[in-house]
Amino acid sequence: MKYSLFHSIALAALALTLALLAAPSSAQTAAETPAAAPVREENIDLLKLVPGARMPEGQRAIFEPRVVRFTAKLARMPAPQKTDYLKKVMSMMGFNNPPAVSQSVALEYGGDRPLAAYVEEQAAARIAREAKTGERYNFSALYVYNNRFGPALIVTSFSQ
Numbered sequence: 001m002k003y004s005l006f007h008s009i010a011l012a013a014l015a016l017t018l019a020l021l022a023a024p025s026s027a028q029t030a031a032e033t034p035a036a037a038p039v040r041e042e043n044i045d046l047l048k049l050v051p052g053a054r055m056p057e058g059q060r061a062i063f064e065p066r067v068v069r070f071t072a073k074l075a076r077m078p079a080p081q082k083t084d085y086l087k088k089v090m091s092m093m094g095f096n097n098p099p100a101v102s103q104s105v106a107l108e109y110g111g112d113r114p115l116a117a118y119v120e121e122q123a124a125a126r127i128a129r130e131a132k133t134g135e136r137y138n139f140s141a142l143y144v145y146n147n148r149f150g151p152a153l154i155v156t157s158f159s160q
Helices: 004-022 046-053 085-094 121-130
Strands: 041-043 061-080 101-108 115-122 136-147 150-159
Touching: 046 150, 061 121, 085 136, 085 150, 101 121, 115 121, 121 150
Parallel strands: 041 061, 115 150
Antiparallel strands: 061 101, 061 136, 101 115, 136 150
């Protein structure tokens, strides 16, 4: 695997951030220390985000996860997906209770090809029961990292 200077700097910044998060301040006890969890929420436009999030082959950008909301058409129902790298990233980021993920969906957002997105198990079950391909939904997801395909998202919920 190729590592760029950007990747090395990002990993060093991640290590420093995790070290700072692990040490409670004098005003916080260990019991009050917040879990490493997404805190920022934002509405995003996948048509703008995806092209800018694509990384060169072999490179990834990992950053503090955040909750994003967006609208897209469901292009493919949940299907099995390898999640080894995702689990490694969530572990590195200090997720105390990482979402259970073993599937992905494809989302049509108006780009050149559908975006594959991880989907949390409960959301996957609900999508399989209630959603239809070709229908537009409002999705909530954790935005975890970027890779050659664009943003790595974990869909956690959806609504019509």
